[in-house]
Amino acid sequence: MAYYRQLGSVPPKRHTQHRDPDGHLYYEELMGEEGFSSDSSLLYHRGVPSAIIGAEVWELTDQTRTPNHPLKPRHLRLHLLFPVVEERGTSVPEASVDAVTGRRLVLANNDVRISYVVTGTDASPYYRNAIGDECVYVESGSGTVETVFGVLSYRAGDYVLIPRATTHRWLPGEASRLYPIEANSHIAPPKRYLSRYGQLLEHAPYCERDLCGPTEPFTVEGTDVEVLVKHRVSNLPGGVGGTRMTYATHPFDVVGWDGCLYPYTFNIEDYMPITGKVHQPPPVHQVFEGHNFVVCNFLPRKVDYHPLSIPVPYYHSNVDSDEVMFYVGGDYEARKGSGINIGSISLHPGGHAHGPQPSAIEASLGAEYFEESAVMVDTFAPLDLGEGGIAAEDPAYAWSWAGRGPDADGPDGGPAVFSNS
Numbered sequence: 001m002a003y004y005r006q007l008g009s010v011p012p013k014r015h016t017q018h019r020d021p022d023g024h025l026y027y028e029e030l031m032g033e034e035g036f037s038s039d040s041s042l043l044y045h046r047g048v049p050s051a052i053i054g055a056e057v058w059e060l061t062d063q064t065r066t067p068n069h070p071l072k073p074r075h076l077r078l079h080l081l082f083p084v085v086e087e088r089g090t091s092v093p094e095a096s097v098d099a100v101t102g103r104r105l106v107l108a109n110n111d112v113r114i115s116y117v118v119t120g121t122d123a124s125p126y127y128r129n130a131i132g133d134e135c136v137y138v139e140s141g142s143g144t145v146e147t148v149f150g151v152l153s154y155r156a157g158d159y160v161l162i163p164r165a166t167t168h169r170w171l172p173g174e175a176s177r178l179y180p181i182e183a184n185s186h187i188a189p190p191k192r193y194l195s196r197y198g199q200l201l202e203h204a205p206y207c208e209r210d211l212c213g214p215t216e217p218f219t220v221e222g223t224d225v226e227v228l229v230k231h232r233v234s235n236l237p238g239g240v241g242g243t244r245m246t247y248a249t250h251p252f253d254v255v256g257w258d259g260c261l262y263p264y265t266f267n268i269e270d271y272m273p274i275t276g277k278v279h280q281p282p283p284v285h286q287v288f289e290g291h292n293f294v295v296c297n298f299l300p301r302k303v304d305y306h307p308l309s310i311p312v313p314y315y316h317s318n319v320d321s322d323e324v325m326f327y328v329g330g331d332y333e334a335r336k337g338s339g340i341n342i343g344s345i346s347l348h349p350g351g352h353a354h355g356p357q358p359s360a361i362e363a364s365l366g367a368e369y370f371e372e373s374a375v376m377v378d379t380f381a382p383l384d385l386g387e388g389g390i391a392a393e394d395p396a397y398a399w400s401w402a403g404r405g406p407d408a409d410g411p412d413g414g415p416a417v418f419s420n421s
């Protein structure tokens with residue numbers, strides 16, 4: 001993120017003395033990417049940012065990965081992972097978990113991990129991800145995220161972008177359905193949207209005004225504060241492990257910062273879809289990119305206006321990608337008859353063509369508008385299933401284009417006849 005911001009108290013010249021009203025020096029920290037060669041910010045702390053008094057193992061939830069083998073398209077019903085009950089007219093999770101430790105791993109490879117969690121209103125522990133940036137899509141709910149840079153508010157439709165190693169915690173104001181996309185790299189707007197100096201260009205579907213960062217510093221007094229750190233551990237599943245660090249003074253002690261590295265939110269309502277006379281390919285829907293993966297969103301829009309256009313997609317073999325669609329709103333035209341619904345994920349792996357259910361093609365002719373919202377992650381390396389992905393699978397999906405599959409008694413155990421066949 002190359003958009004400069006400055007908040008709170010910073011000295012006029014970097015790397016010079018900066019003191020509080022009583023004359024005590026603030027401690028300057030450079031938080032920067034790619035070894036002093038990319039975006040960075042300078043933060044001014046009241047306490048010493050490296051002063052820890054304890055470090056213990058933090059046991060993560062199950063990070064086991066199971067290969068997609070035999071290769072199949074998959075339908076994962078994420079809403080099954082966190083049962084809800086009705087209380088005073090709203091849905092709340094049966095068991096309250098927080099936005100960090102409650103995550104269940106759905107899909108993962110060595111570049112990105114996708115998980116899912118439905119929170120109650122409990123605050124998460126203080127946390128930072130030292131493996132890469134996080135992009136958390138808010139399917140529903142609202143609240144705030146306190147960070148060392150200041151406070152973000154979040155609402156349904158937001159992507160919450162948290163740079164690597166940013167200490168933060170989630171405080172849901174209500175039950176929140178969250179879809180964390182954790183990178184092993186940085187997550188940023190696609191390079192083709194940016195000028196050579198980093199400004200979002202005119203053809204980009206969003207601009208700097210749409211990115212909501214913290215607006216004032218946020219400081220908390222405290223000592224002996226625990227922070228959960230997710231980091232690389234070579235001998236654990238997925239190379240991912242955790243440490244519980246205890247800080248001598250509260251990590252939220254930054255009185256001012258400036259730079260081009262900070263957390264922000266971006267709401268899908270601020271994404272201006274690009275449409276065409278015939279079907280436009282998914283790259284026009286791209287919102288972010290990380291190393292070896294992209295994030296796209298398919299949003300309510302006018303559709304193709306050629307008189308003979310077919311508004312739903314053609315069948316496609318993305319020979320270099322696994323495609324993960326998370327259906328979050330509206331009425332998904334191309335998937336009518338597949339069992340896909342709000343809260344579903346479809347995984348369409350590289351090496352297998354996919355596209356609409358056949359009946360959806362004719363049904364789409366003459367459509368002028370699609371009322372649909374989906375968040376897509378395309379990865380360039382194959383994705384494994386996490387324990388949450390396996391628990392949420394609809395085994396009939398792979399056969400839904402043909403309308404028949406193996407016998408119910410066969411090795412795959414799927415039913416032989418489908419309601420949409």
Ligand SMILES: [Fe+2]
Pocket residue numbers: 316323348354
């Ligand atoms: Fe696709």
